[in-house]
Amino acid sequence: MPIILTTPFDPGDTDPGQTYAAVQIVSMRWALSGYVEVECQHGNVVAGAWVPGSKPTTWHSIADNPKTGDKDYSAIVTTKPLEGESVYAGAGRGLYEHLVAKGIYPGTVV
Numbered sequence: 001m002p003i004i005l006t007t008p009f010d011p012g013d014t015d016p017g018q019t020y021a022a023v024q025i026v027s028m029r030w031a032l033s034g035y036v037e038v039e040c041q042h043g044n045v046v047a048g049a050w051v052p053g054s055k056p057t058t059w060h061s062i063a064d065n066p067k068t069g070d071k072d073y074s075a076i077v078t079t080k081p082l083e084g085e086s087v088y089a090g091a092g093r094g095l096y097e098h099l100v101a102k103g104i105y106p107g108t109v110v
Contacts (some may be wrong), residue, residue: 001109
């Protein structure tokens with residue numbers, strides 16, 4: 001379930017001459033204290049298969065913010081699974097949708 005980026009990503013000197021058209025979550029850590037960390041990796045989808053890029057991964061923390069009233073973590077953990085989708089898949093979809101909605105990775109979840 002990667003994000004197809006609106007604009008391909010150029011990793012510069014970390015992978016000269018390459019561009020990546022997608023981002024995928026490769027791991028996540030849930031904390032009981034009300035936040036989640038997701039590790040994202042740029043790459044490409046080729047014939048339906050994920051092909052990771054050589055750029056290092058990037059970690060993002062997602063939490064509720066009592067100062068601003070943002071309920072980012074709460075929105076993700078209460079994402080309801082779609083018909084036929086597991087709870088885990090529903091939470092993953094919520095994470096991907098959050099990364100797009102917040103403009104961290106502008107694109108489309110596929």
